[in-house]
Amino acid sequence: MTQDLIKNSIxxxxxxxxxxxxxxxxxxxxxxxxxxxxxxxxxxxxxxxIAELIIPDEFVDKHNFGFNRYMQTKKSNIxxxxxxINAKHKSGKQIPIQLKLSHVKDGALDFFVAFIRDYSExxxxxxxxxxxxxxxxxxxxxxxxxxxxxxxxSHDLQTPLQNIINFSSLLDRFTRTKLNDKEEKYLxxxxxxxxxxxxxxxxxxxxxxxxxxxxNKSNILLTELMDEVLEVVQLELNEQNVILNFSxxxxxxxxxxxxxxxxxxxxxxxxxxxxxxxxxxxxxxxxKVKENKHLFCVKDNGVGIPEDKLDAVLGIFKRLHNKSKIxxxxxxxxxxxKIIEKHDGxxxxxxxxxQGTSVNFTxxxx
Amino acid sequence: MSNKFNYLIFIDDDVPTNIxxxxxxxxxxxxxxxKFFEDSQEALAHIKDLIENNKELPELIFxxxxxxxxxxxxxxxxxxxxxxxxxxxxxLTTSLNPLDKEISKKYKQVRKYMNKPLEEELIKELLGVxxxx
Numbered sequence: 001m002t003q004d005l006i007k008n009s010i011x012x013x014x015x016x017x018x019x020x021x022x023x024x025x026x027x028x029x030x031x032x033x034x035x036x037x038x039x040x041x042x043x044x045x046x047x048x049x050i051a052e053l054i055i056p057d058e059f060v061d062k063h064n065f066g067f068n069r070y071m072q073t074k075k076s077n078i079x080x081x082x083x084x085i086n087a088k089h090k091s092g093k094q095i096p097i098q099l100k101l102s103h104v105k106d107g108a109l110d111f112f113v114a115f116i117r118d119y120s121e122x123x124x125x126x127x128x129x130x131x132x133x134x135x136x137x138x139x140x141x142x143x144x145x146x147x148x149x150x151x152x153x154s155h156d157l158q159t160p161l162q163n164i165i166n167f168s169s170l171l172d173r174f175t176r177t178k179l180n181d182k183e184e185k186y187l188x189x190x191x192x193x194x195x196x197x198x199x200x201x202x203x204x205x206x207x208x209x210x211x212x213x214x215x216n217k218s219n220i221l222l223t224e225l226m227d228e229v230l231e232v233v234q235l236e237l238n239e240q241n242v243i244l245n246f247s248x249x250x251x252x253x254x255x256x257x258x259x260x261x262x263x264x265x266x267x268x269x270x271x272x273x274x275x276x277x278x279x280x281x282x283x284x285x286x287x288k289v290k291e292n293k294h295l296f297c298v299k300d301n302g303v304g305i306p307e308d309k310l311d312a313v314l315g316i317f318k319r320l321h322n323k324s325k326i327x328x329x330x331x332x333x334x335x336x337x338k339i340i341e342k343h344d345g346x347x348x349x350x351x352x353x354x355q356g357t358s359v360n361f362t363x364x365x366x
Numbered sequence: 367m368s369n370k371f372n373y374l375i376f377i378d379d380d381v382p383t384n385i386x387x388x389x390x391x392x393x394x395x396x397x398x399x400x401k402f403f404e405d406s407q408e409a410l411a412h413i414k415d416l417i418e419n420n421k422e423l424p425e426l427i428f429x430x431x432x433x434x435x436x437x438x439x440x441x442x443x444x445x446x447x448x449x450x451x452x453x454x455x456x457x458l459t460t461s462l463n464p465l466d467k468e469i470s471k472k473y474k475q476v477r478k479y480m481n482k483p484l485e486e487e488l489i490k491e492l493l494g495v496x497x498x499x
Contacts, residue, residue, distance in 0.1 A: 151463040155432055158460040159380055166386040166483050205462055 017116040025050050025067050028111060037097075037118055039090030054087045056094055070103075079103055084119060096120050150208040154201050161201070164194040203331040206262075210338055215256040217366075222248045222287060225257060229264045236272050240281060244268065248287035253294050254366050259339045264298070266332040267359050271300035274357070292365045293345070299358040305351040313349065336361070371397040371425050371493060377409045377441065378402070378430035378458070387428075387484050394486040396493055406436040410444055423453050426477075426492065428484065431459045431466055442473050456492070458482050 011018055012032040020029035027045045035041055038054050045053055055063045070076045079101055086094045096119040104111050168191045176184065226246055230237075237244055253260075268283060275281035284299045305313060314337045340347040340361045351357040374397050378384055384402040391397050403409035406429075416423050427445075431438035438457065445452065454477035457470050462481075470479045477495075480488065 148463075151461065151465075152432075155459075155461050155463070158462070159383070162460055162482055163380070163382040163386070167382070170386065170389055202462065 014115075015117075017114075017118075019050070019114045019116060021050055021112040021114070023071065023110040023112075025064075025112075027053070034116070037089075037095070037116065038087070054089075056086055056088045059085075076103075087116070096123050098122075146208070150205055154205040157201050158198070161194055161198055165191065165198065168194065200331070203335065207331055207335050207338065210259065210335065210342070215259070215342055217254055217256050219252055219254050220257045220260075222251050222253060225261060225264070226285075228261055229268065232265050233268045233272070236269065240272050240275060242272050242275060242281040242283060244283045244285070246285035246287075250287065250289050250294065253287075253363060255343060255363055256339075259342070260363075263336045263339050263361070266336050267298040270332060270359075271298060271302055271357070274300070274302040276301065276303050276354070276356075290362075293362040294365070295360065295362050297358055297360045299356065301356040304353040304355050304357055305349065306353050307351075310349050310351060314347065333359075369396075369493070371489075372399065373397075373422060373424040374400040374426055374428065375409060375413070375424040376400065376402045376428045376458075377406050377433075377438075378428070379404050379433040380430070383430075383482060390484060390486060391489070394489050396486075396489050406433055406438070406441040410436070410441060413445070414448065417449055425453060427453055427455045428458045429455050431457060431461055439469065442475065446473060446475055456480060458484055 011029075014031055014033055017034035017037045018029065018031040019027060019034050022028050026047055026049055028047075030040070030042045030045045034045075040053060051060045051063050051067075066076070066078070070079075078099075082098055082100050084096065084098050087097045087099075089095055098117040098119045100115045102113045104113060168187055172187055172191065176187075179187065230244075233244075236242075264285070268285070271283045272281070279301060282301045284297075286297045286299070288295045288297075314333050336359075337347050340363070343363050345362040345364060347359070347361040349357060349359050374391075376384060376387055378387075381404065384404070388400075388402065391400055401412070401424075403412070409427075413423070413427075415421075429438045429441060436444075438459070442455065445455070452475055455473070455475050457466075457476055457479045459466065459480075460482050467479050470476045478492075
């Protein structure tokens with residue numbers, strides 16, 4: 001008696017519907033989960049032909065044929081396999097199920113055991129996954145199109161602009177001696193305007209492409225990276241008589257070399273650009289390790305940024321200075337922010353007007 | 367060792383760019399003869415004609431990429447089938463797409479990938495490379 005109670009408790013606690021049929025395809029056991037799944041109470045199903053209960057009408061003949069054939073030949077395509085089919089609820093509604101059927105024959109005992117699982121949630125989740133996958137593919141496709149658009153747009157803008165630069169250079173080369181001061185100035189405006197626009201297009205392109213592309217991370221030796229950075233900024237440092245010192249607590253960092261190089265060049269160029277003419281310009285680049293992150297700091301003794309403008313300077317097209325005073329596209333720091341955030345790092349600025357600025361950024365360990 | 371190119375071909379649909387390059391070539395005086403093609407199809411016909419009639423081929427071909435009709439890539443796809451040991455191609459483009467540079471590496475006929483414009487110094491450099499190769 002106790003044994004039966006334990007068995008019944010287990011069978012009724014099962015997460016799957018459990019149905020046992022006799023050798024005439026009639027129900028001899030029906031657990032609680034089966035009632036939940038198909039809507040019939042145990043009293044409604046006991047002794048009834050399963051085909052009339054849960055087999056959809058269009059499959060009844062097929063079921064009867066298969067069952068009879070098995071009883072005569074012992075050949076079956078579905079026994080001991082997990083199959084996915086539709087079953088019929090008491091209400092007539094069809095429900096997708098997973099079914100595993102087994103035949104037990106031991107002496108006089110001859111019955112079939114079926115474990116049945118509601119499959120609709122799984123199908124729904126599969127559909128959701130497929131839907132998300134499709135959306136992701138569409139998103140990737142649209143990003144690719146956007147990137148191509150950026151390249152095509154920049155190319156088509158570059159061509160006429162390059163012509164303006166080319167021919168104003170020729171005019172400069174062949175006619176400068178014949179021009180008066182005013183005319184010379186006009187020509188310079190054409191050239192410098194076109195060159196500024198070219199820089200702007202390139203930086204906008206960089207900005208849009210970096211936002212859409214994947215990082216290409218590798219283990220980078222910082223001293224080697226600095227050699228490449230210096231190759232670009234050395235001339236400017238020398239021309240403006242700026243001292244640049246750098247030191248790194250750890251000499252290797254996993255990052256996208258091309259992009260972080262771009263960040264360092266932008267930050268150092270900014271420090272040179274915003275130097276204070278009243279004192280000897282000085283830039284210090286320090287790399288430390290702090291709480292599983294690399295912390296970099298580019299510190300200068302330049303003109304500084306007013307406190308209320310600190311947040312704004314990291315936004316795109318934010319320029320605090322008049323164009324004629326200090327050249328810049330307003331994209332440089334926004335690009336740095338984008339690159340650091342793509343590395344899952346943070347970037348922030350500390351500054352005191354008239355004292356200097358310190359741009360800090362982190363790159364988390366992998 | 368020659369100190370001048372004998373013959374160069376430029377393929378670019380942008381007329382002002384061609385005029386600029388012509389001025390640069392005149393001023394540099396590093397080339398005896400050159401021809402500009404705005405249509406890459408016409409350039410191909412010209413090169414085929416030179417090959418068929420055993421005439422002297424250019425030392426280098428300067429090729430733009432983004433052109434209406436036959437693009438630079440279309441041109442290269444046909445050009446590479448014309449014969450063995452073809453003159454090398456210099457890609458001269460305003461494209462900033464790194465993918466274009468990558469694709470150009472697949473063509474063994476492409477010697478160099480450069481951004482426009484071609485300047486005097488670059489012609490001298492190319493002349494030096496050609497003389498040393």
